[in-house]
Amino acid sequence: MINKVTLYEKIIREAIDKVLLEEQPRSLFDPARYILSLGGKRLRPLLTLMAVDLFGKEVKKAVNPALAIEIFHNFSLLHDDLMDNADMRRGNPTVHMRWNANSAILSGDAMVIEAYRYIARVPADILPEILNLFSTTAMEICKGQQYDMDFEQRMDVSENEYIEMIRLKTAVLIGCALKIGALLADAAPQDADALYRYGINIGLAFQLKDDLLDVYGDPKTFGKKIGGDIVSNKKTYLLIKALKNANIGQREELGRWLSETEFDPEAKINFVKNIYDVLNLKTISENLIEKYYLASLDCLSLINVSDERKKDLINLSESLMYREK
Amino acid sequence: MINKVTLYEKIIREAIDKVLLEEQPRSLFDPARYILSLGGKRLRPLLTLMAVDLFGKEVKKAVNPALAIEIFHNFSLLHDDLMDNADMRRGNPTVHMRWNANSAILSGDAMVIEAYRYIARVPADILPEILNLFSTTAMEICKGQQYDMDFEQRMDVSENEYIEMIRLKTAVLIGCALKIGALLADAAPQDADALYRYGINIGLAFQLKDDLLDVYGDPKTFGKKIGGDIVSNKKTYLLIKALKNANIGQREELGRWLSETEFDPEAKINFVKNIYDVLNLKTISENLIEKYYLASLDCLSLINVSDERKKDLINLSESLMYREK
Structure with a gap:
């Protein structure tokens, strides 16, 4: 018998293949289909289907809102890549590199609207609640991205601020994906809320694990270059914690590396990783x-x-x- | 007694003043409030209220969706200004000039979501219909902007293609603003549809008038510099018609001016306007x-x-x- 989760992944994959397939002009929708086709774990739509299944209901009716969440997630990647000036996404050129910045902006905008069109297909009696949850979540994700960008200019980001930022930028969409499944399955409100909080906690752990793998991942299994966050001065949990726990000398040296514009990437990765090691940050993070x-x-x-x-x-x-990539 | 339309304009102005007033972070929402504060005619939200009034209903309940439409309209101006690399909007620096491109992208994204949050506040029984109309319209506006950008690269845009582009980019939001008012007022479906088509026709006339004023407006009353569309090679109705109706010699000369990268703006405006005059395009357009x-x-x-x-x-x-600006 085919594994249930594998079946759900197949349902999602086949549904994603049909998104924006026929609409014109292709110059608007090809970039959207391109980023959607790059794959990834499809974690969020899978969680929506699994949430429906958790309460013993038929997952079919959850496919549309699950797609809405995956489309919105990919929109946020598309615009974030442009704002972060990232060249590559999942081993392929980003949309603004393959097309141009204007295509990335407008195709991303169209994806937000397409996400709402899929949300609108849920049964009318639960549409208001699902629409509100989706919009609240979408706005939180924008806020998270804004905090992330604002943090780039700051050296005094606290651990609490960081956790709140990743809650907004990453965790709430996972909570939302699960809760929409619960609502579609007509779960009791306290069960739907508990599932949402489950998602928030998983989402926070997931993002912290991402930060950790970027430094301590196994180069053989990780899939991308180790130390990318260090090279780009990304304010990860590890860096924020290092800036806080370092002694005066360490902090000064760290500050010098962070403000250096010309450097040997390997040397910088080695230096920063050594500070992380000395401060025991791998264990603290785990x-x-x-x-x-x-x-x-x-x-x-x-x-x-x-x-x-x-x-x-x-x-x-x-x-x-326990993933390694 | 205060004029009814003036009263509606006041209701809209006061409601817009409260949009995104309290939310954090301000770095995300100040650019949104800035473009919303630049004014303009507030034509679209006014039309929603006037549509409700047309059917003799109380306009108060239409304020939220009217705001949604105005917020979406301003989002589209914000992202269009960035894509068109425009420096000024209504006599003020555009958002990407006053802040930066990333602010323009992300604050615009947040405005789309905020627009949907206002849409979500309509009564639940008509939410599905209004949400679908709004999303269809929003997607059409993206398509219109894409066609507009695609047309920049083409010399063979037909009159029909141009009319379809401005229908998508401008007219459908005017139709949508009116029809949402009709739906809120519980108008008969055929009345709501007739009002939508009224909006489409007004919207087309409105955009063609815009094109015309940019060339034939009175510099004293027009408010911005005459000939901006000519200088920037914008594919307006006049230019498309000129390229079609010109004889071989005129078309060659016109083509030379269009491909010139260094030129005296006044000389180009004079030349192109002269072609328009010779081809009688003012009257044809009127x-x-x-x-x-x-x-x-x-x-x-x-x-x-x-x-x-x-x-x-x-x-x-x-x-x-019959406006002059």
Whole structure:
């Protein structure tokens, strides 16, 4: 028998293949289909379907809002890549590199609207609630991206500010994906909320794991170059924690590397990683990831369905926690 | 007694003043409030309120969707200014000039979402229909902007293609603003559709008048420099028609001016305007505007309310047709 999650992934893949397939002009929609075709884990739409399944309902009716979430996620990647001036996305040229900045702007705009068109297809009786959740989440993601950009100019970002930023930029869409599934499955409000909080905690752990892998991942399995965040001065959890925990001498040296415009990337990665090692940040970070992971399981345990039904979600979140890429 | 339309304009102005007033971070929302504060005619939200009034209903409940339309309109100006590399908007620096390109991208994105949040506040029983109309319209506006950009690279744009482009880029939002008012006022479907078509025709006439004023406007009353479209090679109705109606010699000369990168703006304006004069394009254009204006009145006459109730809309559209700026 085919694994249920594998089946859901297939349903999502086939549905994504049909998004914006026929509409004209192609100059507007080809960039949208391009970024959607680059793949990725399809984690968010999968979570929507798994959430419906958690409450024992038919997943078919969740495909449209699941697509809305995946389209919105890819829109945010498209515009973020342009704002961050990133050349590559999943091993391929970004939209603004393959086309141009104007294409990236306008095709991204069209993707936001297309996401709303898929949201609009949910049953009318739950449309207001799902639409509000989706818009609140979408706005939070914009706020998260703005904080992320604002943090680039600051050396005094606190750990709490960082966690709030990744909550907005990453975690809320995972919570939203799950909660939309719960709402479609007519789950009890407290169950839908617990599932949302499960998603927030998983999302935070997921992003912290991302930060960690960028420095401590195995180059053989990681898929992209180790140390990219260090080279680009990205304000990750590790860097923020290092700036806080470093002694005066370490902080001064770190500051020098951060303000250097011409440098040997390998030398910078080695220096910063050494500071992280000395400050024990790998363990500190792993402990925080574990904390959020355990909190997510607590949320899941509050949901009033059998443990058997929760297995797929637990397996998935475990695989996210212990992933190597 | 205060004029009804003046009262509606005041309601809209006061409501716009409150949009995104309190939300954080300000770095995300100040650019949005800035472009919203630059004014303009507030034509679209006014039309929504006037449409509700046309059917004798209370306009208050239409304020939220009217704001949605004005916010979306200003989002499209914001992103279009960035894509067109425009320095000024309504006598003030554009958002990407006053802040930067990233601010323009992300604040514009946030405005789309904010527009949907205002749409979501309409009564639940008509939310699906209004949401679908709004999304269809929003997508059409993106398509119109894409065609407009695609036309820049082409010398063979037909009159029909041009009319379809301005229908998408300008007219559909005017139709949408009116139809949302009709739906909120519980108008009969055929009345709502006639009002939509009235808006499309007014919108087409409005944009053609814009093109015309840019060349033939009175410099004293027009408000911005005459001939801007000519200098920037914008594919307006006049230019498209000139390229079509010119004889071989005229077309060659016109082509030379269009491909010139260094030129005296006054000389180019004089040359192109002279071609327009010789080809009688002012009259041809005025006749087309008149055609759409008369078609709009035909649509209005189909609507099953008293002529007395239609007066405000007729006065407004007349003032748009005979405006000098």
